Amino acid sequence: MRDPLQRLQRWAEKRLPALTRYRRPESLPIELHRRRIYIVPSGFGIGFSILLLVMLVGALNYANNAALLLTCLLGAASAASMLVAFRSLDGLRLSHIRAGHAIAGQAIELALAFDSSRQRNAIRLDLGGDTVAFAIDASATAQVKLTLPTVQRGWQPLPRLRLWSTWPLGLFRVWSWLYPDQSVLVWPRPEVAGPSPHAPADDARHMRLHRGDELAALRDYRVGDPQRHIAWKASARHDHLLVKDFEQPQSRPQWQLDWRQLSALENEARIARLARWLNEAQAQRCSYSLWLPGNEIASNSGPLHYAHCMNALAQLP
């Protein structure tokens, strides 16, 4: 039952000119209207109408008017459910799409925001093999989370999304295609193993020299503090011992990641290595700067900086 229906659906999409109009990506927000909503009876709907036919013939044969009335009522309710099915998509608006972060090969998380002026139930969104069902309250926004598999770094356009529903009785299948003109940025996949970045030696020496040298504060004496750290002068002014507390030395080295240092490698390998270094730097919580052709990112740290650097890497030609 399912196969012929899908063939019918494919045929309909190929033949109906209105559908081809939405083959091109369009900009958000996208509002569904009657010209782009399609409806066919579902397999269950066809089976149910055969049952209704049997009931009709039975009622007529037995000249049983009460049964005929019931059959007519059921049939009319089924027909009315077609209109309800149409209305469950009509006027639905895809207002924006937010994408998460993912490296090539992993699935990227998408959050699609749908809003609607009235309540809707049991709307389903297909992307690839993934189906999500959701409901929207009256004049509210529903965030629908989906994952999209990625292949390679860079901008990846969103595929066509199918929005469909069999609400309310499962007798009709109503669907519409969404083709938002939006791409998601996929980060490069880091290489698995490789050399560490070259860190300037004088940086390290500089740090050792200054280690524990800066007086940061005075605090109460605790058993085990070395005697030479006791602040005798300050303690004299108090009734208990005070200890000089030194600031911990800066453990974060300054990494300068440079595209030009990796000239021996080819393009993608360079990117993969830089991505791995960025990951390591992020893991060690050191601050780092990144030099790319046409894009120089000053030294900084934190997740935003990391995302900025990865985005820059992903967008390299």
Added chain:
Amino acid sequence: MTTPAPRRKAVEPPIDSRAFDLLSLTMALVLGLHASHLPWWLSMALALTLGGRWWQRRQRAGRVPNWLKLPLLALLTLAVIVQYGNIFGREPGSALAVGLLVLKLLETETVRDARVGTSFACFGLMTALLFDQGLIATVAVALGLLPALASLRALEPGQAPTSLARGLLPGLALSASALPLALLAFLLVPRLSSPLWGAPSPGPARTGLSDSMSPGNFTDLLTDDHPAMRVSFDGAPPPPDRRYFRAYVMWNFDGRSWRYLDVRYAGPREPATLEADSSIQYQISLQPTHQRVLPALDVPLQAPPQASLQADREVLADKPVNDELNYSARSALRYRLQSNLDERSRRLGLRLPADFNPRTQALAAQWRQRFGGNDAAIVQAALTLFHDGGFRYTLAPAPLGRDSVDDFLFDTHEGFCEHYASAFTVLMRAAGIPARVVTGYQGGYWNKLGNYLLVRYSDAHAWSEVWLAGRGWVRIDPTGAVRPERVSLGAAAAAGDQLSWYRNDWLQGLRNHWDIVNRWWDQGVIGFDALRQRGLLTPFGIRDTDTATLGVLLAISSVLFIAIGLAWALLRRRPRDPLRDALRELERRLARKGIVRGLTEGPQHYLGRAARALPGQRDELARLMSCYLELRYAHDEPPPESLRMFQRAVQDFRVVNVVK
């Protein structure tokens, strides 16, 4: 050679408990609606199975294993065959269908199963109507659609949670909005003039009047208060003591029971002569009896079409009445029936089995001796005996022995109409007066609202007719001598408090009034057959509506309804914007003074122009404008109290005429 790759079969998730509960409820309703005709043990077993499955599903989701399901299936089939003898036909078929429905629940775990089960339940609901298509049953079945629709809804994933009761409401709304189309389709779907297959099996047998009468066999009938027929008269109805509807005239008495003298035994005879003074025309709507006899008021003048008048002016239809039948007839109210009794009839009317009821025969002989040739005096003597002889009217009389009339007249002294009619007729025959028993209905309830007479099975009655020289056959109702209320008020009044509690006065009154709804339903819905459908368009000048016309009408009106539905579906309701409405109001007020907002004019420009045109109200307009701009652009959603203030300010704004 390549084998096709196995298609990735989507694993259907099990349905949730809400959907399963609704499905179980639907099936329980179907079972309940069928319980009246299923054997009680089958209903119980199915109810237990259903309850057990429901409980099991609550504990842990999962199908019932096959080793349990298949034996149950075999057991069900066996039970149906044992009960009914086969599995085809209306009763066994529906018993099997209900059983299969409950067994389907055992394996229902996926959406697909649940949908199949629900569709099948809809079919089960319809088959319940094959047994009873009364108004109450139909409404009950229609209500049974609600959980079915609700369970179909509950199968859809991703919906806002609701309570079980609220889940039923959308189904109600859907059915209600579908009702006009359903009614239209009901009116216009062409009816079959003859069934496509099989003869529809007869409905549940009501005892009805039978063509024989022996003491005690009326008891079932007299306690059955289903409507037997409804009579409407042209003009005023006859007074209560003249509402006698004749069905069978019985001549043959074998000592115990009276029998109708069928034409097969008596041979064809001409209808008895009738000289009528006044007559009355009436219509009878008769419930199916599965017999040929058509009750008619008193003595009918002629038979309705497709029926014939018999020798004693009883009416027999050409074929048994298996569906509700409407016929009209004309009857005589004052008449002389068969003023010349032929010899054969006289012999028949005097015949008595020889060695039965000796004491009765002795009494009759004694009367004959005392009154000589005065037949009327003998009749009067018998009625006096019933009236003063200590006789009692009861629906539960003592059993009678071999000489039933002797036992009744001299020992038990209690009985109801058939005892009296039988004893009286035997007395008359023994005294040499030709007499016979007539059965039929007497009385009925006059429904003022509907202007019709409702006759129930409990109004069945038996009386006597005696042939008196010069007067022909005269109706004598001996029961009336014992219990006059039986004739003037009806069966229920005569029975007094012998009837069960639900037939007490006020309830009976309620039921009598309610009958008009039943009548409307029976005539308007159940009785809407192929014939009535053909006359559907008579008011519009089309005398005979054929199938093609009906089809065209159905198509046209369906398209009309679909158009209305589409208009509803396609209508875009703009969300109301109270702020814009308030501004519109202000514009209307200003426009009265000739300051009309241009099509491309923004509010700021427009109100600025208005302020220049009305210098006296410049401040007020400037305030309104700033207020509007703030409400419109400073917030996502204008704060309600500021909005109200703006609305009030607009309401209070009056354009003051500029004095130049």
